[in-house]
Amino acid sequence: MSLSGKVGLVTGGAQGIGRAVVESLLNSSVKVAVVDLNQEVGNECQVQLDAKYGEGNCTFIQCDITDGDKLKDAFQRTVDLYGRLDYVVNNAGINNENDWEKTIQVNLTSVIKGTYLALDHMSKEHGKSGGVVINVSSMAAFLHSPHQPVYTATKHGVIGFTRAIADASLLGDYGVRINVLCPAFVNTPLLHSVENEANMGKFVKFKDDFKQSMNKFGVLQPPLIAEGVMRLITDSGLNGAVMKITCSKGIHFHTYEPPSA
Ligand SMILES: NC(=O)C1=CN([C@@H]2O[C@H](COP(=O)(O)OP(=O)(O)OC[C@H]3O[C@@H](n4cnc5c(N)ncnc54)[C@H](O)[C@@H]3O)[C@@H](O)[C@H]2O)C=CC1
Numbered sequence: 197m198s199l200s201g202k203v204g205l206v207t208g209g210a211q212g213i214g215r216a217v218v219e220s221l222l223n224s225s226v227k228v229a230v231v232d233l234n235q236e237v238g239n240e241c242q243v244q245l246d247a248k249y250g251e252g253n254c255t256f257i258q259c260d261i262t263d264g265d266k267l268k269d270a271f272q273r274t275v276d277l278y279g280r281l282d283y284v285v286n287n288a289g290i291n292n293e294n295d296w297e298k299t300i301q302v303n304l305t306s307v308i309k310g311t312y313l314a315l316d317h318m319s320k321e322h323g324k325s326g327g328v329v330i331n332v333s334s335m336a337a338f339l340h341s342p343h344q345p346v347y348t349a350t351k352h353g354v355i356g357f358t359r360a361i362a363d364a365s366l367l368g369d370y371g372v373r374i375n376v377l378c379p380a381f382v383n384t385p386l387l388h389s390v391e392n393e394a395n396m397g398k399f400v401k402f403k404d405d406f407k408q409s410m411n412k413f414g415v416l417q418p419p420l421i422a423e424g425v426m427r428l429i430t431d432s433g434l435n436g437a438v439m440k441i442t443c444s445k446g447i448h449f450h451t452y453e454p455p456s457a
């Protein structure tokens with residue numbers, strides 16, 4: 197399936213999982229907007245990607261996604277620059293149990309806003325040609341840790357929101373498939389912040405529990421997560437899917453029992 201001519205937007209795309217997703221999209225000839233808070237890492241990312249994929253194929257947009265107006269502008273700039281929008285990956289996330297309200301804003305509220313903005317630009321309801329949204333949750337939504345209670349709550353929230361809005365998209369004939377991705381531990385700067393007391397607050401004392409879990413379940417590399425994202429983009433049968441990626445089972449899907457009366 198050729199993705200050439202399509203346009204993607206990835207939040208938190210300057211490093212870690214987001215950066216791997218951006219590179220997979222560029223490898224598939226998708227033009228990409230890299231939306232990220234970090235100016236320095238974003239500038240570096242732009243230089244490296246221009247050198248590797250050629251100028252004009254991606255653009256770094258500095259943006260704090262918790263600022264609704266700025267996020268809206270980032271979407272508009274992408275469409276103004278590339279003429280359309282087909283894929284949105286709401287990936288940016290933090291783990292700050294000290295400033296837990298910020299964690300909710302970044303990990304959940306901004307994912308909801310990013311999904312609604314994606315629908316504004318892609319839904320058939322608005323005369324657009326459809327697309328795919330991928331919201332990044334975590335295996336933390338299935339295997340909770342005492343080390344990160346609010347982070348865990350946000351990742352549960354992302355799954356619930358995504359499944360419900362995916363049903364709305366199907367029933368409303370929006371032409372947009374909306375799926376959620378739940379990686380286990382991934383080797384990124386975020387994972388290395390596990391011992392950072394400024395972020396983890398009083399829960400830092402439970403870091404050994406977290407580290408034991410990492411040793412038990414292993415640590416994935418970002419390119420495998422990007423492979424999962426590309427599958428969610430290209431498999432036209434997937435809507436409301438909850439993709440899990442773990443060391444033991446690789447890329448697989450969560451199944452829910454149908455509710456009984
Ligand atoms: N690394 C891991 O073990 C796992 C990560 N995840 C999730 O994957 C996603 C990506 O995480 P990583 O790549 O590991 O993190 P990371 O910290 O390596 O990269 C996150 C990127 O998001 C950006 N960002 C943070 N706050 C932002 C804001 N307010 N506005 C715009 N950009 C912002 C950062 O500048 C950074 O470039 C997150 O949602 C995370 O919760 C899920 C499961 C496991």
Ligand SMILES: CCCCCC(=O)/C=C/C=C\C/C=C\C/C=C\CCCC(=O)O
Pocket residue numbers: 291334335336339341344379380381386387388389390409413442443444445
């Ligand atoms: C500083 C904290 C960074 C948090 C990043 C994150 O999202 C961490 C996830 C935490 C837990 C992952 C949960 C479970 C581990 C993975 C797999 C269990 C399933 C068993 C298997 O199939 O291997």
